[in-house]
Amino acid sequence: MNYSIDQLQTLADEAVSMGRKCSDGANADYIPFLASVPSHLCALSIVTCDGNVVHSGDADYRFAIESISKVPSLALAMEQKGAEMVRTKIGAEPTGLPFNSVLALVAHKDKPLSPLVNAGAMATVSFLDAPDKEARWQMILDFQRRIMSANVSLSDDINTSEQDTNFHNRGIAWLLYAAGNCFSDPMEACEVYTRQCSTLVTCDDLATLAGTLANNGTNPVTGEKIISPQNIAPILAEMTMEGLYDYSGDWAFLVGLPGKSGVGGGVLAVVPGQMAIAGFSPPLDEAGNSVRAQLMIRYIANKLNLNVY
Numbered sequence: 682m683n684y685s686i687d688q689l690q691t692l693a694d695e696a697v698s699m700g701r702k703c704s705d706g707a708n709a710d711y712i713p714f715l716a717s718v719p720s721h722l723c724a725l726s727i728v729t730c731d732g733n734v735v736h737s738g739d740a741d742y743r744f745a746i747e748s749i750s751k752v753p754s755l756a757l758a759m760e761q762k763g764a765e766m767v768r769t770k771i772g773a774e775p776t777g778l779p780f781n782s783v784l785a786l787v788a789h790k791d792k793p794l795s796p797l798v799n800a801g802a803m804a805t806v807s808f809l810d811a812p813d814k815e816a817r818w819q820m821i822l823d824f825q826r827r828i829m830s831a832n833v834s835l836s837d838d839i840n841t842s843e844q845d846t847n848f849h850n851r852g853i854a855w856l857l858y859a860a861g862n863c864f865s866d867p868m869e870a871c872e873v874y875t876r877q878c879s880t881l882v883t884c885d886d887l888a889t890l891a892g893t894l895a896n897n898g899t900n901p902v903t904g905e906k907i908i909s910p911q912n913i914a915p916i917l918a919e920m921t922m923e924g925l926y927d928y929s930g931d932w933a934f935l936v937g938l939p940g941k942s943g944v945g946g947g948v949l950a951v952v953p954g955q956m957a958i959a960g961f962s963p964p965l966d967e968a969g970n971s972v973r974a975q976l977m978i979r980y981i982a983n984k985l986n987l988n989v990y
């Protein structure tokens with residue numbers, strides 16, 4: 682690696698001070714809990730492939746992983762079934778529409794197209810081999826802990842807030858099921874998917890998740906091998922196409938790194954073979970991506986010339 686830890690720390694500090702100056706965006710409010718998270722929170726973490734962790738800002742704050750949970754579950758499905766089965770059963774195309782779009786689904790015979798939109802993520806959860814709901818959930822939680830850290834845990838407050846209001850996702854799950862594209866009971870898939878979105882993580886945890894992808898499937902902090910190397914490229918391809926939803930094209934154009942966002946305010950980016958960068962701040966843009974996290978990651982990617990294209 683061509684960068685010293687001191688250099689990365691300076692860049693992380695600069696990125697956070699720049700991020701804090703931006704006042705654009707608004708917290709997600711369709712999940713009541715997320716509307717109550719303090720909007721001023723702002724953090725940035727970098728995890729290098731040799732296991733160094735650098736962070737700045739509110740790096741200890743634990744927030745909801747939300748859609749970033751779609752990445753570990755996709756990896757788990759690929760480990761169990763192989764990448765090709767995931768592509769044929771769930772899809773590998775950008776939808777060009779919002780993350781919870783019913784239009785994207787019905788326009789394609791109720792096939793999700795991508796495991797990184799809500800429909801595809803519920804199909805992915807349903808695709809995992811599990812004898813029952815609790816085993817399905819435990820498998821996902823264990824995987825989140827291995828790819829991030831043992832501190833990852835379910836928030837009862839967030840989970841309750843989401844389960845009590847997830848009518849739209851329940852509708853999507855039934856559409857999937859009616860078309861033969863949900864591989865378990867649809868309400869089980871929706872409930873477990875909602876739990877996987879409701880775990881609490883830190884910005885370091887997200888950078889470790891992305892760092893595992895950057896490090897060819899081995900968690901750079903714990904040294905544990907989590908994902909088979911042959912599944913890394915298809916995961917990064919999915920992230921490039923749909924990681925930031927209908928803003929993924931602009932993100933590829935402006936930043937040039939596979940990324941993933943969540944409506945909890947987290948965004949992560951993978952620099953294959955080198956490092957991972959994660960940002961956190963609750964206010965979101967129209968597509969549901971943290972405004973400050975995007976700005977901070979873009980700042981570092983541009984400073985270090987990390988664009989993979």
Ligand code: DON
Pocket residue numbers: 746747748749780781799843850875878942943944945968969970
């Ligand atoms: O299912 C939902 O709508 C949320 N639990 C997660 C959506 C999300 O994070 C979209 N990302 N930017």
